[in-house]
Amino acid sequence: MKSWRNIARGDWNTFLLPTSTLLGVLIIWEVVVKITAIEKWLLPAPSAILKALWSVKELIWQHSLQTMQETFLGLALAVVVGVTIATAIDWSETLKKAVYPLIIASQTIPIIAVAPLLIIWFGYGLLPKVLVVALVCFFPISVNLIDGYRLVEPDMLRLMSAMGAERWQIFRMVKLPAAMPFFFSGLRIAGTYSVMGAIIGEWLGASRGLGIFMTRSSQSFLTDRVFAIIIVITILSLAIFLLVEGLAKLTMPWHDQRK
Amino acid sequence: MSGDKLTVRGVNKIYSRDRDQIVLALEDASLSIQEGEFVSLIGPSGCGKSTLLDLVAGLTTPDSGEILLAGQSIVGQRGKVSYMPQSDVLFPWCTVVDNVIIPLRLQRVPLAEARAEARALLPTFGLEKFATSYPYMLSGGMKQRAAFLRTYLCKKDVMLLDEPFGKLDALTRMQMQGWLLDIWQRFKHSVLFVTHDVDEAILLSDRIFLMSSSPGRILVEMKIPLPRPRHPRMVTEKTFIELKRELMDWLETGVFGIAER
Missing domain, CATH: 3.40.50.300 (P-loop containing nucleotide triphosphate hydrolases)
Known part of the structure; x- marks a missing residue:
């Protein structure tokens, strides 16, 4: 978050240093591949990867659209479910005791083991992928928001009580806005995981999407294409991250400048 | 008595x-x-x-x-x-005006009406220049004034x-x-x-x-x-x-x- 603000301020060090590191790695990679004449299917040079990316750009675009659709629907579902769970848990202490440990425990179940079940239940369409994304993403949103509600300054709650505020007024006027930064921390993590969730969903069976395109490419030993897809996935994840950042700044103009 | x-x-x-x-x-x-x-x-x-x-x-x-x-x-x-706590307890997500009208909002005074009432009082409390400022922009004294205005707007005897x-x-x-x-x-x-x-x-x-x-x-x-x-x-x-x-x-x-x- 901080680094992106610094770029806007013209602090180039935070941008320039990682970029030159990356560039250095790419150059060494290129040179090593050229010198050792390593096979293309084993490790393609960065230049070959870019060439592959360019040559299949239309195919990649088509598959990206599918993956993006799954990602956004899944993320939206995760926000709805995550916020609902967190709010319900904050509202009722009993519910918290009954549900919270189970939610934590549920995260020890590997998503890769659950995904085939979703395929069995919901087929090869859009729904199981959306569900995988939502399953991956609701957790960081929920847990962060629960913390956000819980960590509201007690003085604020006392003041509202003393002024005769009702419970829902305290929730709407204090707890909700106070928990916003926590919600966005959760959404930031969820956003970076979301594309990965969609890819995992597609691996298990799909007709379109970057995940299935990647599986096919690797099975055909088109390693340069696999790398090209990885680049696209990275760009998509970064784009979602930046989107969340922008949204956070828009919703909380007061937050960024505090200390 | x-x-x-x-x-x-x-x-x-x-x-x-x-x-x-x-x-x-x-x-x-x-x-x-x-x-x-x-x-x-x-x-x-x-x-x-x-x-x-x-x-x-x-x-x-x-x-x-x-x-x-x-x-x-x-x-x-x-x-x-009316109750004023030890620290200012201003809400960082509200501007000064929106902070001081909280007691009015709790009594369901419409937003525009509440804001107008608060704005009219800002000069008395030396806050007229800070109506749309967020609390982090204010000095300690200014924060206490805002907190006091909020207490005043509780309108209790x-x-x-x-x-x-x-x-x-x-x-x-x-x-x-x-x-x-x-x-x-x-x-x-x-x-x-x-x-x-x-x-x-x-x-x-x-x-x-x-x-x-x-x-x-x-x-x-x-x-x-x-x-x-x-x-x-x-x-x-x-x-x-x-x-x-x-x-x-x-x-x-x-x-x-x-x-x-």
């Missing part, structure tokens, strides 16, 4: 930390505030000053005793008096102020005391003011209640016959010094003496 605005009579409050350890936070505390009177509670920390305010604000209930507002019991009832200037530096505090005197002179609220600053208590109050700790008790009531309107410079006057000496004597014999034993 039917003319009292606020009456606290024979109030006891016990806190039980564990099953066997009991702390008597307040023992037989009684005080009263007349209409338009400025009354201070002074005492060492932990003497139950804040507990007493909490009881009047309805945040906790006493184990015995009465709390009356204009003759009616307000035990355990919130929102009957009795104001409870819990060490409102305790966290300010000495010079800002002096300035804010002068400012509070001006504001009070204009609106004449009944005020219950908690402090641990002797000068502040004498300068602002009509009457002072001195408290001692463990158990929290009201030791003595002192009248402050200084003329009004008052000014912070009065702390150097002879009458003021005499009053301060009297209060210090009480503190030394009553409060510190008990504490040492």
Whole structure:
């Protein structure tokens, strides 16, 4: 978050240093591949990867659209479910005791083991992928928001009580806005995981999407294409991250400048 | 004493930390505030000053005793008096205007109407330039003014102020005391003011209640016959010094003496 603000301020060090590191790695990679004449299917040079990316750009675009659709629907579902769970848990202490440990425990179940079940239940369409994304993403949103509600300054709650505020007024006027930064921390993590969730969903069976395109490419030993897809996935994840950042700044103009 | 605005009579409050350890936070505390009177509670920390305010604000209930507002019991009832906590407790996500109108919003005053009312009052409170500023942009003194305006907009007859200037530096505090005197002179609220600053208590109050700790008790009531309107410079006057000496004597014999034993 901080680094992106610094770029806007013209602090180039935070941008320039990682970029030159990356560039250095790419150059060494290129040179090593050229010198050792390593096979293309084993490790393609960065230049070959870019060439592959360019040559299949239309195919990649088509598959990206599918993956993006799954990602956004899944993320939206995760926000709805995550916020609902967190709010319900904050509202009722009993519910918290009954549900919270189970939610934590549920995260020890590997998503890769659950995904085939979703395929069995919901087929090869859009729904199981959306569900995988939502399953991956609701957790960081929920847990962060629960913390956000819980960590509201007690003085604020006392003041509202003393002024005769009702419970829902305290929730709407204090707890909700106070928990916003926590919600966005959760959404930031969820956003970076979301594309990965969609890819995992597609691996298990799909007709379109970057995940299935990647599986096919690797099975055909088109390693340069696999790398090209990885680049696209990275760009998509970064784009979602930046989107969340922008949204956070828009919703909380007061937050960024505090200390 | 039917003319009292606020009456606290024979109030006891016990806190039980564990099953066997009991702390008597307040023992037989009684005080009263007349209409338009400025009354201070002074005492060492932990003497139950804040507990007493909490009881009047309805945040906790006493184990015995009465709390009356204009003759009616307000035990355990919130929102009957205006309350200003120790720290400013401004909401960082609201502008100054939106912070001070919170009590109005709680009473379901429409947003536009509430904002208009607050804006009209901003100049009086020296905040006209900060209407749309966020709290982090304000100095400590400005934050306290905003918090005070919010308390004022609770629009209750009795104001409870819990060490409102305790966290300010000495010079800002002096300035804010002068400012509070001006504001009070204009609106004449009944005020219950908690402090641990002797000068502040004498300068602002009509009457002072001195408290001692463990158990929290009201030791003595002192009248402050200084003329009004008052000014912070009065702390150097002879009458003021005499009053301060009297209060210090009480503190030394009553409060510190008990504490040492």
